Amino acid sequence: xxxxxxxxxxxxxxxxxxxxxxxxxxxxxxxxxxxxxxxxxxxxxxxxxxxxxxxxxxxxxxxxxxxxxxxxxxxxxxxxxxxxxxxxxxxxxxxxxxxxxxxxxxxxxxxxxxxxxxxxxxxxxxxxxxxxxxxxxxxxxxxxxxxxxxxxxxxxxxxxxxxxxxxxxxxxxxxxxxxxxxxxxxxxxxxxxxxxxxxxxxxxxxxxxxxxxxxxxxxxxxxxxxxxxxxxxxxxxxxxxxxxxxxxxxxxxxxxxxxxxxxxxxxxxxxxxxxxxxxxxxxxxxxxxxxxxxxxxxxxxxxxxxxxxxxxxxxxxxxxxxxxxxxxxxxxxxxxxxxxxxxxxxxxxxxxxxxxxxxxxxxxxxxxxxxxxxxxxxxxxxxxxxxxxxxxxxxxxxxxxxxxxxxxxxxxxxxxxxxxxxxxxxxxxxxxxxxxxxxxxxxxxxxxxxxxxxxxxxxxxxxxxxxxxxxxxxxxxxxxxxxxxxxxxxxxxxxxxxxxxxxxxxxxxxxxxxxxxxxxxxxxxxxxxxxxxxxxxxxxxxxxxxxxxxxxxxxxxxxxxxxxxxxxxxxxx
RNA sequence: CGGGGUGUAGCGCAGUCGGUUAGCGCGCAGCGUUUGGGACGCUGAGGCCGGAGGUUCGAAUCCUCUCACCCCGACCA
Numbered sequence: 001x002x003x004x005x006x007x008x009x010x011x012x013x014x015x016x017x018x019x020x021x022x023x024x025x026x027x028x029x030x031x032x033x034x035x036x037x038x039x040x041x042x043x044x045x046x047x048x049x050x051x052x053x054x055x056x057x058x059x060x061x062x063x064x065x066x067x068x069x070x071x072x073x074x075x076x077x078x079x080x081x082x083x084x085x086x087x088x089x090x091x092x093x094x095x096x097x098x099x100x101x102x103x104x105x106x107x108x109x110x111x112x113x114x115x116x117x118x119x120x121x122x123x124x125x126x127x128x129x130x131x132x133x134x135x136x137x138x139x140x141x142x143x144x145x146x147x148x149x150x151x152x153x154x155x156x157x158x159x160x161x162x163x164x165x166x167x168x169x170x171x172x173x174x175x176x177x178x179x180x181x182x183x184x185x186x187x188x189x190x191x192x193x194x195x196x197x198x199x200x201x202x203x204x205x206x207x208x209x210x211x212x213x214x215x216x217x218x219x220x221x222x223x224x225x226x227x228x229x230x231x232x233x234x235x236x237x238x239x240x241x242x243x244x245x246x247x248x249x250x251x252x253x254x255x256x257x258x259x260x261x262x263x264x265x266x267x268x269x270x271x272x273x274x275x276x277x278x279x280x281x282x283x284x285x286x287x288x289x290x291x292x293x294x295x296x297x298x299x300x301x302x303x304x305x306x307x308x309x310x311x312x313x314x315x316x317x318x319x320x321x322x323x324x325x326x327x328x329x330x331x332x333x334x335x336x337x338x339x340x341x342x343x344x345x346x347x348x349x350x351x352x353x354x355x356x357x358x359x360x361x362x363x364x365x366x367x368x369x370x371x372x373x374x375x376x377x378x379x380x381x382x383x384x385x386x387x388x389x390x391x392x393x394x395x396x397x398x399x400x401x402x403x404x405x406x407x408x409x410x411x412x413x414x415x416x417x418x419x420x421x422x423x424x425x426x427x428x429x430x431x432x433x434x435x436x437x438x439x440x441x442x443x444x445x446x447x448x449x450x451x452x453x454x455x456x457x458x459x460x461x462x463x464x465x466x467x468x469x470x471x472x473x474x475x476x477x478x479x480x481x482x483x484x485x486x487x488x489x490x491x492x493x494x495x496x497x498x499x500x501x502x503x504x505x506x507x508x509x510x511x512x513x514x515x516x517x518x519x520x521x522x523x524x525x526x527x528x529x530x531x532x533x534x535x536x537x538x539x540x541x542x543x544x545x546x547x548x549x550x551x552x553x554x555x556x557x558x559x560x561x562x563x564x565x566x567x568x569x570x571x572x573x
Numbered sequence: 574c575g576g577g578g579u580g581u582a583g584c585g586c587a588g589u590c591g592g593u594u595a596g597c598g599c600g601c602a603g604c605g606u607u608u609g610g611g612a613c614g615c616u617g618a619g620g621c622c623g624g625a626g627g628u629u630c631g632a633a634u635c636c637u638c639u640c641a642c643c644c645c646g647a648c649c650a
Contacts, residue, residue, distance in 0.1 A: 012599065012611070013585045017643055028584095037642065092649070109650075143574080143648050151649080200650060209650090218649090301647095314574095314647080407650055439650070475609060510610040517610090528609065538609095 001468065003503040003515075008043040010515050020216040022450035023148025025459050029519050038145025038153035042443075045519065048467040049446050050156065054135050056187045056464065057158045057440060064180040066131040066160055071113045073137060077103040079112045083418045087311045094139045094153075106139035109202070111415050111437055114161045119421035122433065125165045128423060129173055133160035135442070147216055149447035150403065156443055162436040165425065170410055170434045177438045181210055181406050184440065189462030190449060192405055195221055196231035198302050202409050202437065210406035214451045217403035222384050226395020234302040237380060238397055239389030240294075241274065242349045249352055249366040257361045260329030262295040265363055269354055272296070277347060277355040277367060279331035281316035281324075284308045288316055288324050290331075290339045292375065294346035294353075298383040307342065307379050330363060332356035333373040343375035344382050403448045411435040459520030460542050468501040469563045471521035475509045475528035485552065486527045489537070492556045498563055517542070523562055525555070 008030035017034070018024040026032045031046035042050060058068065077095065080086035086093065086105075094106040107113065114132060122128065138157045145151050162173035178194065185192035190212055197209040209232060211221055220233035231237070259268045266273045276295030281288060282304065289308060293299055305313045318328055324339050332355050333341050347353075347369045355367040367373070386399035413432035416422065422430045446465070453460045463469060470493060474486040486502070493500045501521055503512050509528075516524050526538040526547075537555045539562070540547035550558050 009583080009600080011584055015584065016579080016586090019644075034642085090648095138650095140650075144644095144646090146644080157650090197650095202650065207650095404650075409650090441650085508608045508610085508612065510608080510612080513610045515611090526609080530609070 001499075001501050003501055004505050006044060006501070008045055010518055018148060020147040020150065020451070021454060022150070022216070022447040025450050025454055025518070026148060026447070029459060032149065038142055038151065040149065040152060040154075040443075045467040046446070049461070049465050050442055052465045052467075053188060053442050053445055054156070054158070057184055057442070058135065060180040060184050060187075061131075061133050061158065061160055063183075064131065064176045066133045068134060069132055070134050070136065071107075071110050071117070073107045073139070074104050075107050075113055077105050079116060079419075080105060083112055083415055085112070089140075090311070092140050092142065094141050108138055108140040109157075109437075109439070110134070110136075110159055111161065111202070111411070111435075112419065115415050115419045115421045115435070118161075118163055118433065119416075119419055122163065122421070122423055125423055125425050128163055128165045128433065129169050130163040131160060131173060131176075132163075133158060133438075147218070147447075149443045150216065151218065152443065155441055158440045158442065160438040162438070163421075164434045164436075165423065165431070166434055170412075170436050174408065174410060174436055177408055177436070178208070181408070181438070181440070185210060185212075185405065187464050188445065188449060189453065189464065190405065190445070191452070193221075193230060193402075195223070195402075196235050197407065198232060198234040198306070199409050200302075202407075202411070204409045204411040204414070204437075206410035208408050209404050210408075211402035212405055212448050212452060213400055214403050214448065215401055216451055217401040219402050219404055221400050221402045222386070222397050223400070224390035224393060224395045224397055226390055227393040229390050229392045229397075231384075233384060233399065234300065236384035236397075237391040238382075238384040239391060239394065240297060240346060240349065240382070241388075246351045248368045248371060251367060251372055252365040253357060254363055254365055255361060256330070256363045259361075259363075265354060266295065269363070269365070271354055275350060275353055277333075277353045279326075279333065279356055281321045281326065281331070282313055283316045283320060284310035284313050286312075288320060288339055290324075290326070290333060290336060290341045291344070291381065292333045292341065292347055292355075292373075293344035293382060294350065297344065297346050298385075299344070300381055300383040303379075303381045304342070307377060307381060325358075327356070327358050327360055330356040330359060330361065332358040332364065333375070334358065334364065334367065336373075340377075341373070341375045342381065343369065343378045345378060345380050346382055347375070347378070403444070403451065405445050405448050406438075406440045408438045409436060411437055454520070455517075457514070458518035461520045461522055463522045463563065463565070466499075466520070466522050468499045468521050469523060470498055470500045470559060471516045471519070471524045472500050472502045473512050473516055473524055473526045474503060475512065475526065475530075477504060477506050479529055481532055482527055482529060485532055485537075489525070489527065489552075489555060493559060496556060496560050498560060523559065525559060 010030050011028045014024050015027050031043050033041045096104055135158045142153050164170045192210040192212050195209050197207045199207040222233050222236035223230040259265045262276050262278050266276050273296040278293050278295045280291045280299050352366040355364050357364045388397050416432040421433045425431050450459050476482050490502045522542050524540045531537050536549050536551050538547050
């Protein structure tokens, strides 16, 4: 490809709208262009990277036994109503009406469609297991797109669905996918780690995410330094320090005029925050829930949402709390009636707590569970923080930010049951098919690569996904010898099947080198009067500082060898 | 949806107590001189100043409404 003809211009200045590295670099390299919030065009260079990632993904899916197909993006809303997931996705569904006023949605994912499809094509256990996938555009009306390609509203996704006869089969399919995913990230040069995850709107009973550690990531990862435990903060469990255990004392009322927050009350009364109980009010699908948790611990709303099996969860307004008979600032689970009380396990890890008295400017000392109050539900609904104990080995937990580059779910049978996807087992009994689903966002994967593989000059593409393998950089093109040598080498490399971006522009060396660095092509080949004096060319890997001079006659062969070295050019190797 | 911010040329910005024909840098086109890490000179093209309404002799500038985009949060795969 001639750079002079390439669609897409590099930019020297950073566009004001971009503040994550990958967004800035992809824009400056002229690879993407935003059309609306979370909606992007992919220019030729970006599209080549996307295609290469897709090829790797496709290859690994096929190797794992997957069969590629294509399903509609336009989906009747009725299908979603059957599974109830229209509510789970809520406003994230892009919906539209056809001319007959029938409501459709632009597919945010394809469990419904594929389960329906499979229900018509699978009858017997002999048809299972089955791995079906597609690589296709998804639409999700995100509340807030962000970070360039990190979170968008229209994106290409590889989604594979597994269908098995039983849990064991699902386990095997799941295992195959985990292996395939590891291969994909490795081939893309991404050091992705597997962590435990919440299954969110997709539903199901088990889920893992593949993460790459990056500051610009949206997710918080909790990991242990002693063992291999790692989980999304939404899901992570931990061992919290116990508050000191004492003999339970009788409940005592104390005046706390003007002290409302945990911080104020604990300071005023001279007790540690871990010896207080905090009350937080939520509205779950319209019903008030009173949450009690130790004062030094925060509520994990994802855990709470899962516990309450609700589709909408929000903090209650003060007026809603008052309407339920709660005194804000001195709220208490003690003596509260007609309100669902949810307690975190932490209420059992201490004694003689300070809690609200449900009476203005008053708190209670020496509150003990379950002596003084009952909870309708008691469970782990706590947020895990850095520094707490690992639930597996007791080691110390740490927190870091990560980008989710893949998510896999054990769905089980809830979708197949609702959509009638059954099979006949060997004993002629009809059973629901056991499902799993496995997704990778292709564009986000590209952004994650840039996020992890760049320097202050620009992108550093790993060879396997680079838009071109070789950047043929000519200095002083107007010199006929340079022109001739470059054209010959270009032709030779193309003949060898290498992907070459030929910078045939008449520009100063500085511009050419800077553009080469920005675009991040893994191998740069420079031809100039200076190299030709010695009948040679210069080779430089984008990931390396040093350049190397090689004889013109051997150039093509050496270049080919470098290109075929898989880790060439990657900062991640 | 709550909080904050920004909309002026392809990109980055100035101009905003109302006052000629809306500027600067980069980029773009032409000519010339240069050039192994973003050269220089000259010439030139490119703007419904996000949109609508209002105030005024006069609005990029003041007022009202509105739209879009970004960031934080909520939310989210």
